[in-house]
Amino acid sequence: MMRIAHPDIAISASAPDRPIDAAFDRRLLSQAVTNIIKNATEAIGAVPEAERGSPAIEVAVRQEEDEVIIDVSDTGKGFPAEGRQRLLEPYMTTREGGTGLGLAIVGKILEDHGGGIELLDNPAGRGGLVRMRIRRAGEPVGIASSLPHADRLRVPA
Numbered sequence: 001m002m003r004i005a006h007p008d009i010a011i012s013a014s015a016p017d018r019p020i021d022a023a024f025d026r027r028l029l030s031q032a033v034t035n036i037i038k039n040a041t042e043a044i045g046a047v048p049e050a051e052r053g054s055p056a057i058e059v060a061v062r063q064e065e066d067e068v069i070i071d072v073s074d075t076g077k078g079f080p081a082e083g084r085q086r087l088l089e090p091y092m093t094t095r096e097g098g099t100g101l102g103l104a105i106v107g108k109i110l111e112d113h114g115g116g117i118e119l120l121d122n123p124a125g126r127g128g129l130v131r132m133r134i135r136r137a138g139e140p141v142g143i144a145s146s147l148p149h150a151d152r153l154r155v156p157a
């Protein structure tokens with residue numbers, strides 16, 4: 001478990017002790033996770049300060065058969081029950097000044113890695129959980145494989 005200092009939000013990350021072998025584009029996957037964490041901070045910011053409790057973001061990485069799962073959960077406002085799936089479409093935003101491109105781009109990056117994205121409820125209570133999946137084996141497909149950063153890497157323990 002790694003703790004990252006942040007003035008307001010407790011951010012933690014966990015991964016199995018044994019490294020996971022996986023092929024992915026380091027730059028694109030890092031862009032995806034960064035985008036999701038940015039959304040999580042904004043979802044926490046959307047909760048009135050008096051109701052925020054102890055704001056937290058947790059990143060949990062695990063292997064499931066042929067896939068690597070990256071779960072990012074937050075204690076923010078949570079995903080709506082209605083129209084949740086449409087948030088993945090380009091230009092769907094509820095934020096003033098948002099482009100609505102974040103989740104669409106993340107979805108594309110994961111599809112290019114043979115996986116996908118799911119918008120879930122945080123099982124720990126209030127907030128959302130974004131589940132990102134990539135295929136573990138093989139080369140990254142699509143745009144990812146044509147980029148110079150495409151690489152065979154280990155998810156750090």
Ligand SMILES: Nc1ncnc2c1ncn2[C@@H]1O[C@H](COP(=O)(O)OP(=O)(O)OP(=O)(O)O)[C@@H](O)[C@H]1O
Nearest residue numbers: 039040043078087093094095098099100102103128
């Ligand atoms: N962790 C989350 N919890 C609750 N709602 C979320 C979360 N992440 C995204 N959303 C909702 O999904 C919408 C779309 O997100 P997306 O990242 O695509 O665009 P954005 O964040 O609004 O704009 P941009 O990414 O350009 O800053 C957000 O406006 C917000 O309503």
Ligand SMILES: [Mg+2]
Nearest residue numbers: 035039102103
């Ligand atoms: Mg966003």
